[in-house]
């Protein structure tokens with residue numbers, strides 16, 4: 001039996017694509033190898049979002065080159081966003097690579113493996129959502145559901161539109177069916193994936209009204225993201241719904257109400273801010289300003305008071321002054337995020353913001369701003385987390401704690417990691433009494449009384 005090894009870099013999209021790659025390889029008769037050195041097929045699923053992502057991956061290629069030299073019949077494959085951004089240049093730079101493919105071309109890997117091709121092959125078309133590949137899930141009770149591929153935004157710093165193509169939504173009925181199949185397979189928590197999930201459906205055809213002539217009946221409707229959330233909420237067995245990421249410009253009231261109304265939709269919204277300064281947001285082409293973002297946050301908090309809010313922030317975008325940066329700090333202080341991913345701006349090939357040498361913020365300044373931002377984010381996150389102490393929260397158990405094998409680890413509906421003592425098994429929903437909190441994690445003890453009662 002042939003064996004494969006996959007190394008995944010980047011976001012949840014890539015993690016999901018890797019699960020689909022693994023599912024596909026299993027159906028081709030391949031087994032998974034624990035180590036790269038034991039594999040006949042060495043795969044990398046790459047990311048190119050920042051320069052650090054590129055270099056992390058390239059550091060691994062050295063070992064692949066050595067393994068290929070050792071046994072030339074081994075196949076080395078490179079998929080994902082980095083491969084897509086370089087296309088055939090991959091083979092010029094790394095001649096030992098046998099097959100390269102973009103994120104939308106996972107299924108072509110099978111074509112290549114079956115064909116026994118002796119010449120290197122690249123697959124870089126955009127085809128929308130490709131193939132219904134079975135996923136080999138990392139945890140049987142958690143599943144990804146890709147609701148759309150690609151992105152129609154033009155954020156000046158971002159490489160993704162060029163690596164994932166235009167936005168294509170999948171039909172609603174197909175997504176509900178997939179969620180039902182996942183539930184039947186034991187999935188309890190589903191995460192809807194898309195670059196801009198709340199623009200879901202805008203590219204789909206409208207449905208004619210069910211009865212009567214169009215003029216007299218209800219107007220034709222297009223599926224919306226809020227409608228999709230309600231449809232997934234109705235799937236029996238799916239107890240938690242998450243999604244990532246919404247775009248603040250498209251965060252509409254119907255989605256906020258859905259959080260208040262749908263039992264399985266979790267109390268967590270990841271709402272990427274990027275910058276708190278309207279001038280920088282404009283240069284980033286985010287199409288909202290500071291006030292509009294803050295208005296969305298206010299509306300969310302009004303309808304879902306206990307919601308956890310997290311965000312993404314970029315420091316050192318070209319032209320960002322100290323005053324601009326201080327506006328970001330103000331928004332972070334004011335919103336009080338439960339957590340934030342913070343990034344130093346990294347120029348990406350082919351993007352609008354890559355050629356702004358004169359406006360570049362010096363690296364030491366970026367680093368210094370980043371330190372101040374991280375300190376503030378952590379202080380606010382810790383303050384926010386304290387509201388959970390003393391409460392009993394529902395935790396989906398993921399496995400043993402990473403720091404203490406005698407403890408369990410799981411996540412609350414607010415997406416907070418909890419380390420706790422208890423008896424629950426992975427995949428179970430435990431009731432955990434929270435005893436303490438840091439900016440990153442909560443800790444507590446399983447309420448065994450609730451267990452007996454439940």
Ligand code: SAH
Nearest residue numbers: 157158195245272312313343344345346348
């Ligand atoms: N579609 C998602 C984001 C995907 S990329 C969304 O819009 O929310 C994840 C995050 O990486 C972005 O939100 C941004 O904060 C960061 N990022 C993207 N390009 C970057 C770059 N060139 N430099 C630094 N950070 C970047």
Ligand code: SF4
Nearest residue numbers: 151153155158160195
């Ligand atoms: Fe990139 Fe902007 Fe699209 Fe997100 S919305 S993937 S940041 S272009």
Ligand code: F3S
Nearest residue numbers: 010011047048049081
């Ligand atoms: Fe994801 Fe990285 Fe591509 S963040 S969309 S894998 S560039």
